[in-house]
Amino acid sequence: MKIIVTGGTGFIGSALCQHLVRQSADEVLNIDKLTYAANPASVAALEDAPSYRFMQADICDMESMRRAFAEFRPDAVMHLAAESHVDRSIDAAAPFMHTNIIGTFTLLEAAREYWNSLPADRRERFRFLMVSTDEVYGSLGKEGAFSETTPYDPSSPYSASKASADHLAMAWHRTYGLPVIITNCSNNYGPRQFPEKLIPLMIINALHGKPLPVYGDGSNVRDWLHVDDHAQALRLVVEKGKTGEKYNIGGNSERTNLQVVKAICAIMDELHPQGAPHEELIRFVEDRPGHDFRYAINAEKIRRELGWQPRETFESGLRKTVEWYLENEAWWRPLYQANAQGKRRGVLANSGVAQT
Ligand SMILES: NC(=O)c1ccc[n+]([C@@H]2O[C@H](COP(=O)([O-])OP(=O)(O)OC[C@H]3O[C@@H](n4cnc5c(N)ncnc54)[C@H](O)[C@@H]3O)[C@@H](O)[C@H]2O)c1
Secondary structure, three states, rough: OEEEOOOOOOOOHHHHHHHHHOOOOOOOEEOOOOOOOOOHHHHHHHHHOOOOOEEEEEOOHHHHHHHHHHHHHHEEEEEEEOOOOOOHHHOOOOOHHHHHHHHHHHHHHHHHHHHOOOHHHHHHHHHHEEEHHHHHHHOOOOOOOOOOOOOOOOHHHHHHHHHHHHHHHHHHHHHHHOOOOEEEOEEEEEEOOOOOOOOHHHHHHHHHHEEEEOOOOOOOEEEEEEHHHHHHHHHHHHHOOOOOOOEEEOOOOEEHHHHHHHHHHHHHHHHOHHOOHHHHHHHEOOOOOOOEEEEEEOOOOHHHHHOOOOOHHHHHHHHHHHHHHHHHHHHHHHHHHOOOOOOOOOOOHHHHOOOO
């Protein structure tokens, strides 16, 4: 397939581009603005592949999006470009509204114009895959799991902007017939994740003997999925998913944040014994405002209808992830420094009036 991937230089996008080019023999055009969250090193291994191309562009720029569709002539779009960090959305929401809502709208319009111009057989096969998050569903209590019919109830500026984008995508399907599919995935982890997110931040802070900040009492629960399992699910959905449908993707690996941090500490004790016991670095800090208590995904639909299931267990995946960060300091060091070495964001005292 010829696939436009937006946000392909970010964490999930780069894993997806590798999967499409190396394992599915797809032809890929990666469109990425290269914000702070992008690291060109994440896709450097693809630069020489004849089936991989890169275009630096903002998805909010209609002319660039039109040009990308007209020149590349894709069979599908996998839309991942987004502002993705909840804490940053609390401090300054404007870029989230801009990219996640206006950017998605712009991409949908460019895709629709292109799709309308296609011959019938290619129109039939075209797909617009909106890559979304389980955070659009809001928070769960101690029991239950999100299904595809759970009503949207987002809590943060980030998740509200993603929910808006999902609604736009589904409206473009219902109103214009654009062949849209939406996936809602749980928390991803793995190599090449920006070191402001929980798992890489804890690994790198532990390596430096710096405090490991755990929000609230650490009892918030997330359902973790390895990024390569997500990439594989997305490829399956773009080829075999039904248009107008949603698919939840999750790893069935619920852990409290404190369990995750303690698991990282235990692995670090083995791999970096100089700093042991790393658990002594754990500090409980002021909770995130609007912090959802628990996310859990019921991934039965994608399992039943498309035969997908995750390959990586959380234990083995986490160990590989810690090993990757320990072995790839050149990848994360510049990002960690640019990110004020793990500075705390998303406490209300920091949030200003957003710049547009
Ligand atoms: N990380 C997770 O756990 C998770 C879980 C479920 C869904 N998602 C969704 O998956 C997608 C990718 O997440 P991620 O964690 O890889 O994010 P990321 O922040 O690592 O990467 C986002 C990428 O999008 C690019 N980008 C941002 N604004 C852009 C714009 N205006 N135009 C073009 N490119 C732009 C950035 O440069 C970056 O390369 C997002 O849509 C996110 O909502 C993430």
